[in-house]
Amino acid sequence: MATPVMEKTEMVFIDKAFVLENLPWDPLILAMENALRIFSDTKNNTAEEQVLQPSIFCSRWLGVMPAAITTPDKDILATKLVTVYPENGAKSLPSHHAIIVLFDCTSGSIKAVLDGEVITEKRTAAVSAVAAKYLASTSRTVLAVLGSGVQGKAHIEAFLHLFKDIKQVRIWNHRAEGAENLAGKMRVLYPDVEIVACESVELAVSSANMIVTATSSKTPILHHSHVQPGTFIAAVGAPRKDWREMSPELVAKSVLIVDSVDAATVEAGDIVCTPNAKICAEIGQVLGQQVVPRLLGNRTPEDVVIFKSLGLALEDAAAADLVYREFVRKCKKT
Numbered sequence: 001m002a003t004p005v006m007e008k009t010e011m012v013f014i015d016k017a018f019v020l021e022n023l024p025w026d027p028l029i030l031a032m033e034n035a036l037r038i039f040s041d042t043k044n045n046t047a048e049e050q051v052l053q054p055s056i057f058c059s060r061w062l063g064v065m066p067a068a069i070t071t072p073d074k075d076i077l078a079t080k081l082v083t084v085y086p087e088n089g090a091k092s093l094p095s096h097h098a099i100i101v102l103f104d105c106t107s108g109s110i111k112a113v114l115d116g117e118v119i120t121e122k123r124t125a126a127v128s129a130v131a132a133k134y135l136a137s138t139s140r141t142v143l144a145v146l147g148s149g150v151q152g153k154a155h156i157e158a159f160l161h162l163f164k165d166i167k168q169v170r171i172w173n174h175r176a177e178g179a180e181n182l183a184g185k186m187r188v189l190y191p192d193v194e195i196v197a198c199e200s201v202e203l204a205v206s207s208a209n210m211i212v213t214a215t216s217s218k219t220p221i222l223h224h225s226h227v228q229p230g231t232f233i234a235a236v237g238a239p240r241k242d243w244r245e246m247s248p249e250l251v252a253k254s255v256l257i258v259d260s261v262d263a264a265t266v267e268a269g270d271i272v273c274t275p276n277a278k279i280c281a282e283i284g285q286v287l288g289q290q291v292v293p294r295l296l297g298n299r300t301p302e303d304v305v306i307f308k309s310l311g312l313a314l315e316d317a318a319a320a321d322l323v324y325r326e327f328v329r330k331c332k333k334t
């Protein structure tokens, strides 16, 4: 862990261990709610970011994610740099590597460079949990997680943190041992929850009220016939325009909420490859009550609701700011 030592205006490096210990779920979830709300608040225009247009150089994928937030109590300027190498999983290496640079808004100097892997992991799961809080039906007893990688694990943790009524977690992975290993680890952490590894997607989702898709799949793994009416789906993977996790029938027949309409319509294969996909709203509009009841009011309890995320630079900026403030606070104490 980085020892919190700080000279006046010196740039600091905040390592993974510090981020892990200083990014608890409750403040992170609150910060993500605020970030999503201001992202979609076009009236006040307090936040800006570029749509992530992943740069791919000879099949090497480097994403550059800049964002600025200016509110009465926050002035944040940040950029995440993230590489995505999905094939790393087979070599037991992380598939995502990232750093986040925080700038001083007045002088433009660099305040901090933070490990971005834990922030990416936890902020993505926190955002899905926020979406579930507002969009899932009140019956939230069975959670199915497709994918046992970094995001699969973080989503189990975030959802079990926020929804104390979850009784069972069902995990599926395309390599069965991945699901079994994660289920084993989660059983130790959550002895009061029944945690099972499932052999098929159908088995995993058959009785679920909430589903998370967090895989590196390029083709649909989740189909309309698998999903119960009224289910909430947080669709986290398939971050490229020709990758998919869900069938077009499922996407077309569901109420579709996204993190960013601009990004979803160019980068989310699940949406781009569904000709009649109709985006209902951004999650930030739902939080800011800009679309209730105008659009969501027509929703029936039988509707499947999909929250499709691609990840926002604003989420990284807000989460990095939280960690940096904690770092500064701890420096002042020593």
Ligand SMILES: NC(=O)c1ccc[n+]([C@@H]2O[C@H](COP(=O)([O-])OP(=O)(O)OC[C@H]3O[C@@H](n4cnc5c(N)ncnc54)[C@H](O)[C@@H]3O)[C@@H](O)[C@H]2O)c1
Pocket (backbone or CB within 6 Å): 084, 086, 089, 094, 095, 096, 120, 124, 147, 148, 149, 150, 151, 152, 173, 174, 175, 178, 214, 215, 216, 217, 218, 221, 235, 236, 237, 238, 239, 309, 310, 311, 312
């Ligand atoms: N929405 C967001 O904000 C956001 C943020 C970070 C990552 N992601 C995306 O979420 C997905 C999961 O990320 P991660 O960090 O957990 O990655 P990871 O590499 O840790 O895990 C990927 C999982 O997908 C499984 N998998 C690999 N190939 C598959 C296939 N063909 N079919 C089904 N499953 C397969 C792996 O076994 C593993 O369980 C990736 O697509 C990633 O780019 C989205």
Ligand SMILES: O=C(O)[C@@H]1CCCCN1
Pocket (backbone or CB within 6 Å): 063, 082, 084, 120, 239, 310, 311, 312
């Ligand atoms: O928001 C993110 O960090 C990720 C990076 C990889 C692609 C999907 N979005």
